Amino acid sequence: xxxxxxxxxxSSVLDKLSYQNKILSPGQDDSNGIDVRELHKLLMKGCYLTxxxxxxxxxxxNNLGTGAIPxxxxxxILIPPSLLDEPYNYDFTNISDxxxxxxxxxSIYTRPCGxxxxxxxxxxxxxxxxxxEGRTPRADEYSSxxxxxxxxYHGTSYNNGLSIAEEGYKLSKGERFLYGKGIYSTPDIGVxxxxxxxxxxxGKNYKVVMQNRVNPKNVEKVPKAKTGVxxxxxxxxxxxxxxxxxxxxxx
Numbered sequence: 001x002x003x004x005x006x007x008x009x010x011s012s013v014l015d016k017l018s019y020q021n022k023i024l025s026p027g028q029d030d031s032n033g034i035d036v037r038e039l040h041k042l043l044m045k046g047c048y049l050t051x052x053x054x055x056x057x058x059x060x061x062n063n064l065g066t067g068a069i070p071x072x073x074x075x076x077i078l079i080p081p082s083l084l085d086e087p088y089n090y091d092f093t094n095i096s097d098x099x100x101x102x103x104x105x106x107s108i109y110t111r112p113c114g115x116x117x118x119x120x121x122x123x124x125x126x127x128x129x130x131x132x133e134g135r136t137p138r139a140d141e142y143s144s145x146x147x148x149x150x151x152x153y154h155g156t157s158y159n160n161g162l163s164i165a166e167e168g169y170k171l172s173k174g175e176r177f178l179y180g181k182g183i184y185s186t187p188d189i190g191v192x193x194x195x196x197x198x199x200x201x202x203g204k205n206y207k208v209v210m211q212n213r214v215n216p217k218n219v220e221k222v223p224k225a226k227t228g229v230x231x232x233x234x235x236x237x238x239x240x241x242x243x244x245x246x247x248x249x250x251x
Contacts, residue, residue, distance in 0.1 A: 001248060003086060005201065006118040007079045009248050012199035013156055013208045014042060014079070034079055036120045040243045043156055043210055088119030088245075102142050105150030105216045112153070112189045115247040117211060122244050131213050132244055149213035152185035152233050152241070155195025156208050179222045182234035183241050185212055191230030193249070204250055211245040 001009075034042070095113050102109040123129050134145020186192050189209055196207040214233055218240045222232040235241040 001116050003081060003084055003089070003118070006089075006116065006246075006248055007081065007084070008201050009199045009206050009208060010118075010246060011079045012201060013197045014039075016197060016199070034083065036083060036122050036125055036243065039079075039083065039120070040238075043154075043243070083121060085119040085121040085123070090117045090119075092117060092247075093249075100142070103144045105148050105213070106144050107150040107187060107216065109151045110188055112209070112211065112247045115189065115209070115249045117245050117247050119245045120243055122242070126242065131215070131242060149242070150187070150216045150219070150233075152187050152212045152214045153189045153192035153247070154185045154210040154212055154241075154243075155192045156197040156210060156246075179227070179232060180220055180234050182220065182236045183238060185214060185233050185235070185241060186230055187233065188230045189247065191232075194229070198251070207249050207251055209247045209249075210243050211247055212241050212243050215240040 092111060092113050092115050095111070097111055097113055102111060122132060130147050131149040134148035136146055138145040138148075189211075192209045193207055196209045199206050199208060214235055218236055220234040220236075222234065224230050
């Protein structure tokens with residue numbers, strides 16, 4: 001799958017998740033496209049909303065300028081090619097890691113085998129890049145780098161599952177959380193895929209899962225024995241979970 005297919009699939013998912021009249025008009029130039037930080041908020045908007053749509057309006061107004069949102073109907077969300085960091089895209093569709101163990105951020109890194117991973121251009125978007133690269137280069141591809149964050153996955157379906165943290169993922173609403181208050185993700189892409197939104201592009205169906213880095217100093221881990229589904233990771237705040245890619249799989 002090339003970049004354009006990946007962006008089209010992601011756009012289709014965002015189109016389903018977005019509120020009516022809060023979707024970008026096509027035709028904007030590349031410099032005015034959604035930034036990775038705004039993309040993160042749109043995909044995980046369950047923890048950003050205050051019960052109204054104003055937060056989403058502000059995200060888009062700040063990024064595209066007031067009045068850029070169409071006043072009626074829905075249209076495709078603009079996702080520019082500049083959102084991707086193409087050299088870091090990786091095709092895992094025919095890769096198996098059986099018997100091989102990787103580590104990131106001091107935790108086991110279950111690579112997204114069977115998926116196509118598209119890398120987001122995140123370098124320089126936050127106060128530093130240590131969360132992504134570590135302080136020094138890793139000894140080898142299997143090892144963690146110093147102070148880098150661990151890898152997790154997040155289902156993109158807004159109406160169920162990890163995108164609303166099962167019983168919660170509603171920080172702004174102050175509702176009861178099944179396993180504790182915070183932003184939920186999982187180190188297992190198989191678990192995240194259970195809650196992933198689906199997109200139909202050119203007659204083919206795809207699932208989309210976000211790939212994140214999670215601050216290992218603040219994360220709470222809930223074991224599979226307790227959830228009955230898989231291991232959940234709970235991050236206390238949005239700055240403790242940052243996206244760096246999205247994974248696509250044909251179903």
